[in-house]
Amino acid sequence: MNLEMQQFKAEFFKALAHPLRIRILELLAEGDKNVNEIQTLVGSEGSAVSQQLTVLRAKNIVTGTxxxxxxxxxxxxxxxxxxxxxxxxxxxxxxxxxxxxxDKFKEEEDDVLTQSKN
Incomplete structure (x- = not known):
C-alpha cells in the first residue's frame, strides 16, 4: 500500500510539473472555464492549453463536461x-x-567596509 501511495503521489506531482498546468489550475480554482476562456486568460495558444488540459484530465485532476x-x-x-x-x-x-x-550578507559586507575605512 505504501508503495502504491508513493507511486500515486509521484505521478500526481509529475502531472503538476508544468507552469502552464499550474496556471490553468489556479484559474480553475477561481471557477469553471472553457478552453477559450483559459486560453485568453493565460495568453497562450489554444493547442498548448488543450495539450495541458489533456494531461490534467488523464490524471483525473480536472474534468470536462x-x-x-x-x-x-x-x-x-x-x-x-x-x-x-x-x-x-x-x-x-x-x-x-x-x-x-x-540581509545577513549585506550586514556583514557593511561591517567589512566600515572596518576597512577605520
Missing part, C-alpha cells in the same frame, strides 16, 4: 485549491529565508 459546443473544465477535487495555497506559502517561506540570508 460538454455544454453545447463547449467543454467546461472543473477541478476534480477542491483540495487542489488548498494544495496550490500551500505551495504558494512554501514559496513565500523560501523567499523570506532567502531575504534573511541576503
Amino acid at each position: 460538454k455544454e453545447g459546443n463547449k467543454v467546461i473544465y472543473t477541478l476534480k477535487d477542491p483540495m487542489i485549491i488548498e494544495l496550490l495555497a500551500v505551495a504558494r506559502q512554501i514559496f513565500n517561506n523560501h523567499l523570506v529565508d532567502t531575504i534573511t540570508i541576503l
